[in-house]
Amino acid sequence: MRRIALLAILLASAANAQQPIFRWGGDAEGGAPFVEADPNDPSKLRGFDVEVAEQIAKGLGKRPEFVQVSFSDIDQSVQRGDFEIGMSGVEDTPPRRRMLAATIPYFEFHEVLTMRAEDRGKFSTLAALRGRRIGTLGGTIAYERVLAAEKSDGVICVSYDDDVHPYADLRAGRLDAVLLDNIIAVRSMRRVPGLWTEPNPVATGHYIGVLATGNTALRDRINEILRARMRDGTLESIYRKWGIWDRYQPAFFASVLNENAPKKPAETVAATKQIDIVLRYIPALLRASLITIVLSCAAMALAVFAGVFIASGRVYGNPLVRALLTIYVEVVRGTPVLLQLFVLYYGLSSVIRLPAFIAALLGLGLNYAAYESEIYRGALEAVPRGQLEAARTLGLTESQVLRLVRGPQAFRIALAPMTNDFVALLKDSSLVSVITVIELTKQTSIFAANIGSWVIPGILCAALYLVLSLPLSRLAGRLEDRWRAATE
Amino acid sequence: MSILSITNLRLRRGDREILRGVNASVAAGELVALMGLSGGGKTTVLRCVAALETFEDGAIDVGGVVLRPGPQPPRATIRELRTRVGMVFQLHYLFEHLSVLDNVTLAPTQVAHLPRAEAEQRALELLETLGVAHRRNALPRELSGGEAQRVAIARAMAMEPPLLLMDEPTASLDPARRGELGETLVQLTGAGRTLVVTTHDDDFARDFATRVVILAEGEVVEEGDPRQVLTNPQHEATKRLLQSARVR
Numbered sequence: 001m002r003r004i005a006l007l008a009i010l011l012a013s014a015a016n017a018q019q020p021i022f023r024w025g026g027d028a029e030g031g032a033p034f035v036e037a038d039p040n041d042p043s044k045l046r047g048f049d050v051e052v053a054e055q056i057a058k059g060l061g062k063r064p065e066f067v068q069v070s071f072s073d074i075d076q077s078v079q080r081g082d083f084e085i086g087m088s089g090v091e092d093t094p095p096r097r098r099m100l101a102a103t104i105p106y107f108e109f110h111e112v113l114t115m116r117a118e119d120r121g122k123f124s125t126l127a128a129l130r131g132r133r134i135g136t137l138g139g140t141i142a143y144e145r146v147l148a149a150e151k152s153d154g155v156i157c158v159s160y161d162d163d164v165h166p167y168a169d170l171r172a173g174r175l176d177a178v179l180l181d182n183i184i185a186v187r188s189m190r191r192v193p194g195l196w197t198e199p200n201p202v203a204t205g206h207y208i209g210v211l212a213t214g215n216t217a218l219r220d221r222i223n224e225i226l227r228a229r230m231r232d233g234t235l236e237s238i239y240r241k242w243g244i245w246d247r248y249q250p251a252f253f254a255s256v257l258n259e260n261a262p263k264k265p266a267e268t269v270a271a272t273k274q275i276d277i278v279l280r281y282i283p284a285l286l287r288a289s290l291i292t293i294v295l296s297c298a299a300m301a302l303a304v305f306a307g308v309f310i311a312s313g314r315v316y317g318n319p320l321v322r323a324l325l326t327i328y329v330e331v332v333r334g335t336p337v338l339l340q341l342f343v344l345y346y347g348l349s350s351v352i353r354l355p356a357f358i359a360a361l362l363g364l365g366l367n368y369a370a371y372e373s374e375i376y377r378g379a380l381e382a383v384p385r386g387q388l389e390a391a392r393t394l395g396l397t398e399s400q401v402l403r404l405v406r407g408p409q410a411f412r413i414a415l416a417p418m419t420n421d422f423v424a425l426l427k428d429s430s431l432v433s434v435i436t437v438i439e440l441t442k443q444t445s446i447f448a449a450n451i452g453s454w455v456i457p458g459i460l461c462a463a464l465y466l467v468l469s470l471p472l473s474r475l476a477g478r479l480e481d482r483w484r485a486a487t488e
Numbered sequence: 489m490s491i492l493s494i495t496n497l498r499l500r501r502g503d504r505e506i507l508r509g510v511n512a513s514v515a516a517g518e519l520v521a522l523m524g525l526s527g528g529g530k531t532t533v534l535r536c537v538a539a540l541e542t543f544e545d546g547a548i549d550v551g552g553v554v555l556r557p558g559p560q561p562p563r564a565t566i567r568e569l570r571t572r573v574g575m576v577f578q579l580h581y582l583f584e585h586l587s588v589l590d591n592v593t594l595a596p597t598q599v600a601h602l603p604r605a606e607a608e609q610r611a612l613e614l615l616e617t618l619g620v621a622h623r624r625n626a627l628p629r630e631l632s633g634g635e636a637q638r639v640a641i642a643r644a645m646a647m648e649p650p651l652l653l654m655d656e657p658t659a660s661l662d663p664a665r666r667g668e669l670g671e672t673l674v675q676l677t678g679a680g681r682t683l684v685v686t687t688h689d690d691d692f693a694r695d696f697a698t699r700v701v702i703l704a705e706g707e708v709v710e711e712g713d714p715r716q717v718l719t720n721p722q723h724e725a726t727k728r729l730l731q732s733a734r735v736r
Contacts, residue, residue, distance in 0.1 A: 002638060047566060300502065385579070386581035389577070390577060390581035390643075391583070391594075392570075393573070393644075394595035394643070394644070395567070395570035395600075396594075396598060404598060405585075408585045409584060409585050412585060
């Protein structure tokens, strides 16, 4: 019996192996109804995008294989050939059409405003939200829409890396509204109680599949398959199964099937020359650099201040103080700073609701304090004992010895590693984008997503980081020279 | 009148008994040379008197301030002791981050709370006397061994301690410099200072010390007038010490 079962498995896998593979990329973190791990068997995927991909693969006579990729990297990843098509809630935008081979749209969605139930009816348009905070997913049509409203209607845009935390923050009172795709809003209202979604859409958009630039032949074959599945009702039944078939889809299907040319994409970003877009982003990049430098300086100041206390406590404190500080240092150094930021911002939000910038400052500052304290402790212990004894025999008290002899000498030892840490902190400050602070790297990736290329934004961003970090290294080098140079 | 009296001083570190009951007494105005082979405990005795080491038994009396066995003495005792005992280390231990002048003025301004101008004035006078005033702005690492030693003496003298301890001041000096140092130390005792100096150098002790104390294996084995003790040694340890000096 067992032998037969084994044989069957072997045969089945052999059959699978013979069938060519069709690789499609998406982000399973995006969750239902797009792509999510099957709760009954987490090794399997489910969602309407999964089923659409299966239909495409079937039409091509291939076996679908899923490639996990972060949502914001789908475009870059398909372009470099990690998979044939990217499709999990990928929006139809002009830069995408310009940079990649895009399929016909296969689903029409609407950007809708979600608010707390008690605000129902209060904010039916973006204009009604003047001076209020609106959360959305960075790099999307909704994000562009909110950004435009920042200028025209005076709302405040808060960008997230995922579509779950905006709704949690809305419930917690950190936001006044969330603008996102209607199917995300519907799902989130099931998950987070006490929310209400305005039925009139703010904007309309479409999901498409994206292929690498030169891959137009495959794109055209996929378009044929998609049209055929629209015609024969397969897509409708998939959408019905996932509860996303709504009154807009029949008209949308009809318009797609009637047009031979691809449907005109949603015009949220006016088609402008590349150079104009680049110039338009420069002020935003400079503003983001300012946030990076202010955040880094403040966090470093906190790290130095706290680090000095921790190091002094570990060198001079009683056993209990020493043990507590050692635990602090080991825990902070032994866990990822990303986790610490999440805990500070989201984990503690039921106890204390820190503003994002403060949480970022505390997270980076307290994390680096642990590293600084180790540098200072090492430096304090590196000051020769003879120096301390000489100071003691002159009648200096222990605190004077620390302040006038040991501290200044330790500082000179610590300066070089401290400078290294400051430069590292400057770069690590890019992590705080996970808690909605838009700094230089985040702004760059938004920029890149909008123009559909990393080349110019990447060069600009790198140049700005160098402009920020080089003077620091120079200053530290000069101080070291001054202390080392002969003054004869 | 004795300014320093050491009674039955015993000190051990782990299994090693470093001092096995040292007895010694120093009168005001003396220049005592504490001699002995390396490892005999000379430096340890100085460190005990400066309260840089704790000890197991005995007592040290510095002009009425008494150090006793056990853990760190009370703060008040230490404070009192510091006004009476100064120390010059073998390796000088000048504060690396401060100029010569700042090395000398640090304690007068921070401990004795003298106004800065006055402290500098007095520091310059001291440096002048010791012949290193022209190096006032140099950093310690820029000084020669002899210069660093004189700055270290000035730093200790700036607090005007009645008793000055010096660990191996002759070790890094050539014969001419040794003579200069000897003259300087004799001048200091002339000005009412008391000095206890450890040394290997019997010529130096003969020429400048008022008394010599020989330490061997943690005990005082012989003491007295330098010319007498070093010309006509009675104890084996003293003979060995003089022999090793000849070889060198």
